[in-house]
Amino acid sequence: MAPPMLNRLRNLFSGKRSYQAAGGGRRGQSMQTMHHQLHSIAAARGTLAARARYLAANNPLAASAVEAWVSALVGTGVKGQAKAPAPLRNTLNVAFETWTDESDADGLTDFYGQQDLIIRRVVIDGEALAVFVQEGDQIRLRVLEAEQLDASHTATLSNGNVVVQGVEHDAKGRRVAFHIFDRPAGMELGVARQRSRYPASEVLHVFRRIVPGQVRGVTWFAPVMVRLNDLDGWRDAEMMRQRVASLFVGFVIAPDGTAAPLDGDQQGTAVSGAMAPGTLTYLSEPGQDIRFSDPAKIGQETIQFADITEREIAVGLGLPDYLLSGDLSDVNYSSIRAGMVEFRRRVEALQHSLLAFQFLRPVWRRWATLECISGRVEASTAEVLPVAWITPRQHWVDPSKDVIAEIDAINAGLMSRREAVAARGVDIEQLDAEIAADNQRAASLGLTFTTPPPRPPANDNQPAAKAA
Template sequence: MLSALTRAFRSLGLSRPAARHAARGYDGAAGGRRWRNAGETPAPIAAALAGRATLARRAQYLAGNNGHAAAGVAAWTSALVGAGIKPQSRAADPQARKAVNAAFARWTDAADAAGGLDFFGLQALIARSLVVTGEAFVVLSHDETGALRLRVLDSGQVDGSYHADLPGGARVVAGIEFDAAGRRVAFYLWKDPPGLPLGASVELLRVPAEDVCHIYHCATPGMVRGVSWFAPVLLRLADLDAAHDAQLTRQKIAALLTGFVVDPNGNAAGYAGSPDGQGGVEPSLEPGEMKVLRPGEDVRFSEPAQIGAEAIDFLKITAREIAAGLGIPYEQLTGDLSGVNYSSIRAGLVEFRRRAEMLQLATIIHQFCRPVWRRWLAAEILAGRLDAPGFERDPEAWLAVDWLPPKNDWVDPLKDAQAEILAIDAGLMSRRQAVAARGYDLEALDAEIAADAASAAALGLSFAKPADPIAEVK
């Protein structure tokens, strides 16, 4: 007796397997020959933990040895931090804001515990590590005066192979300890970075989570450790690197025009030359020289294969695929500006900058800049170096801050400035927003303008006002 479902299938003219395929509705979830060798990632978190170290090592090699990879790292580092993401205090009192901002500016030169970089240099180091290895770790500590110091770690210094179940439902995953509620409570760090040539310690330290900033792009819910941003393109990039080497060798061989002397008598065909160390001679041809060959002798020249246009086009297509996978414009990956115009380069940069802004806020600022600001300001106030009335009662009023990313250079400064002025005049943008987009603080800019005006007036200087660009447009 047929089931009701089978009768329904047959009423539609479908066999049961065909009906099953039709009911599924998604070609990407279907089976069959076309999907036989397709890859799958059934457990993204486990896959990331298993592959992250290998991906990081391969990305580090390519970033150090391949020009395209190095350009990709530089493009992302510049877009994420540029000359530095700078803070501006939002304390209510203007004088207090000025004092806090000045104190932070003085501290930036001494921020690095190793003494090699300032605070903004550390940002660039973190951004580079974020792109290449997928993550960066920063340990927060204090010197003998109580001042905050930052130490950027190699990602391998956090023991990614350490996994353990702890009492009370806590656990350690890839060197990070979580409590029963899933909150990070500690990091397990090797005392010395891996590969230290002399006296490397194998001691594993447990460092509280409040003393460590873990900066990484969380691409999967529940993701514990970061994955190199080169992961989608590592194989393509390695293949392109090998293809470039092969084509370069091919070009070198093609440039070697070689003549082969065919001599049936075996006596070097009468060519003069110096002994080659093996009892023979090395024949050569000089410009304008005329040689008479004896009967039966012949000279044949090599005909090296040339690189076709299709090979060059394919290499460009592969480079575009790598740029798309890495998330940067093709022109920044290769330096090739031959096919761009104003509109295309602007459209590409606008999208890239939008993506960079998202990552600035979600990773660099949220995971690094904000924790550092809160720790630094609290330390300065508690040490008595900053006067902050009411901090104990309402610390958030003092800890409030705006982080200003570096300004983006315009493709056409005149047109963009005109559009910005029109937006301010129409009430669609404030001066504060416009100034912040340039990486400056409005109060500091106004004070500088006023100081310039006062200095010019005191010296009897007068500068002609430039023509109104908006009036010219109208």
């Protein structure tokens, strides 16, 4: 019998065996590990982004995933609505909406188009970069290529600050500056790129943080990149197999053992040309029989394998599979509604923590503060900073049922009318002004519109009324 101390030591060092996933043997050795995730992100981020860019440009599923996330998170654009008192709120909302047309320092799009570009780069590259451009008393935004943030620049500075992959931190770990090239790689045009130090207050660095202490973003395609590449290669192989199989080829024997006067390349006792539909290859060896090719067919199991793989890719990208493939053949009302509810939760979380917090709020703070300083708005900074962001309307699967449920929630005091209107992507002040103007115009023209009373619930057990 082993001493108690020896048993305790044995249990201490063999405790991990209680978790099968931490065990050894052949099964355990085949499982990969990631001991230092921050180091892995730093080492693999650039390669992952480059491969994701290739997939998004060439792979239909990857391109569809990018469009699905951009449409869900941005759509027609997330609009700011000031929370100041009524007169000041209206002034700020009108001024900000006017500014959105002039926000792009390059003059190629508006503020909502810049939101689209930011999210598109976050999904593909894992991060997006923008800088404020001051033009007199006006502020503009310029979206940069994420690779302009010098990932090769990692150093300890003389003032004690530490630069990690182009991002400078002070002694407390706060981001204080970004080291950015003046142009993207490959755009030197005979002049070497120049790297400049931008204060953190002038830079918007947007990425989804998945690890504490993370400095740079990781492409959203990282979990599915191998699957996408393998599926792409498999589909190419299947397509080539079908192309070859479609070349229905016959082999014909010449009675005299010669292939003359046939054209083609002589290979031993056979003469053949390039394979094409309807090709016949003539054999000059007497006594042989004629044979026809047997085209391979795509079986049901092949289609099922492709569908399962596409679902795995959709899960890894955080998307419902019908948004990735566009296939609604297996979707019914209940399944698509349940899928949309869960997906919308995910979208709302990202809109709040990623788009609003890292991009929209800093832009509003900078813009609103400048409006006060320049004197265009007569108010204190504290009054103009509070803002709400109205996301694009989420369309319903069954509008009739959803509207009735929304009205019931408002009547029961479970939600406000402002909340319901904001969920439609509309500013309630603007909506009320439009309704009032419509009513005033209708009254001036002597028009009367009535709303039909709600229909009673259908009773399938009630006998049909007899005709008089």
